[in-house]
Amino acid sequence: MTKPESAGDDYDVVIGGAGLAGSAAAVLLARRGARVALLERRSDPEAYKVLCTHSISANAYPVLEEIGLVPALEKAGALHNDARWYTRWGWIEPRPAPGGPELPYAYNIRRSVLDPLIRSQAAQTPGVDLLLGHRVAGLVTEAGRTVGVRASTPQGEREIRARLVVGADGKDSAVAKYAGVATRQYENARFAYLAHYRDLPLRDGIGHVWFLEPDMAYAFPNDDGITVLAVVPDKKRLPAFREDLEGSFNAMIRGLPEAPPIDSAERVSKIIGLVDYPLHSRKPTAPGLALIGDAALTGDPLWGVGCAWALETAQWLTEAVGPALAGQGDLDKSLALYARKHRRTLSPHQNLAVDFARSRPFNPVERLMFSAAARDASMARHMHRFASRLIGPLRFLNPVAVAKASAVNYRHRRATT
Structure with missing residues (x-):
């Protein structure tokens, strides 16, 4: 629900950012009895993230189920994200074992559909106040502990206090900046451009990923007949690539093994890109504060894991702090449990991604x-x-x-x- 400005400003949790991570955390925490203020700097409830692989990997399916979003995703036309991967040795084509269960999956769905869906789910959850047009402009601290935020709103600045402040505001997190959380940054030696196509047939109707060593490319079919097509080349190619962006993009696609037939499809978006997108990691907790999603860790976008990790970290945080917020444990110890889970699960993946982001061939x-x-x-x-x-x-x-x-x-x- 949207909270009136005249209501009280004390909550159990304040979340900065109503994207995937923030909205998921709001739903899960509120269902455990917490009163949640969900702040979103944009005023449009239909706002969404544009630069994305638009894919949720299978590790996040349990979170989607817990939130109750699976039926809405299916109804919206989300596709199972089955895929095949090209290598110099041929195609890797995962299939179920004979007589065995289907392979785990989640969904490919455009963020223009996904983000409003999950934000609406949060807004309709009892205990969640969705505060649109609210930008975190600072933190409220007492004795070295974060106890709330200062929010810039269309009506002026307001102070919102809470037992826990959560930064779910992306890789350039204002919450992390105001908290003074250090960022470890790693160079990404590739750049990326992507575009959306309508009626672009792919073999078996599933996603394709090309490991070209060191270049990469992928095609992910999405809802409403739209396919996201991306190229991820070595940065050494960037100057020549940008001289004729459309020509370079099309030429790279046409040169792929079993190339998608872009000349017979309709491109329905501009070619947009990420010229410089370093990987970064931050410590996910501080006294009275937690970071989730890209605010805590931003991986290499070519792996398409950001959406799933946004959802998973929201779930991990909820599982860790939910009892403490309900008066059944110590919040600081609960935050330490979340930090340990985050580090042990994601650091090994991130270490590999950092190494591969050097734009090297396979080791x-x-x-x-x-x-x-x-x-x-x-x-x-x-x-x-x-x-x-x-x-x-x-x-x-x-x-x-x-x-x-x-x-x-x-x-x-x-x-x-």
């Missing part, structure tokens, strides 16, 4: 695993679980999987010599 271990996945169905399923962030790097590279990949490649060499 020997990656060559082993990707080549085996292109040649063996069970290895392809193993790769799918990792790409969906259902398992971490340690499980992906466990001794049994590495031994199996080695055996697959050995048999392949024997068969081709």
Whole structure:
């Protein structure tokens, strides 16, 4: 609901940012009894993030279920995000095991549809006050602890106090800045451009990802017959690429193996891009404060995990602090639990992403695993679980999987010599 300006300004939680992470956290915390102020700097409830892969990986499906958003996504035409991946050894095409369950999935859906859906869900949740046109302009602190925010609104500045302040305001988080949370930044040696096409057929109607070493590209079919098509080249190509943006974009797409037929499809958006998009990490907690989504960690957009991690971190925070906000635990200890979960789960993925963002070819271990996945169905399923962030790097590279990949490649060499 939208809160009237005359109402009281004390809450259990104040969340800065009503995108995926903030709206999800608002819903989940309010359902556990917290009174939540959800601040959104934009006044339009239909506002959405433009630059995005528009894909939610399978690790976030349980969060969508808990929020209750799955039926609305299905009704809105969201597509299961099945995909195949091109490598120099051929296509990796994950398929269910014979007689086994379907592969885990989540959804491809445009943010122009997704963001208003989840924001509306938050606004309709009892205990949530959606405050549109409210920008975090500072923090209220007492004895070194964050106890609220100062918000700039169309009616002037107001102070909103809470037991917990949550920054869900993206990679350039104002909450993190005002809290003095340090940022570790890592160079991304690739750039990206994307565009939306209507009626662009893809084999099997599923997503395609091209590992071109070091360049990348992907095509993700979305709702309403729209496909998001992106190229992610090495920055060494940037000056020549920008001289003729449309020509360079089209030429790279046309040169892909099993290239999407863009000449017979309708481009329905501008070609938009990310010329400089470093990866960054921040400590996700401070006294009285937590960061979720891109405010805590921004990965490499080529992996398409940002939406899912926004949802997952909202769930992790709720699970950690929910009891304390209900009077059944210590909030600082609960925040420490969230920080530990965040670090242990996401740091290994981020470390790999930082290394790959140097725009390098596959290393020997990656060559082993990707080549085996292109040649063996069970290895392809193993790769799918990792790409969906259902398992971490340690499980992906466990001794049994590495031994199996080695055996697959050995048999392949024997068969081709």
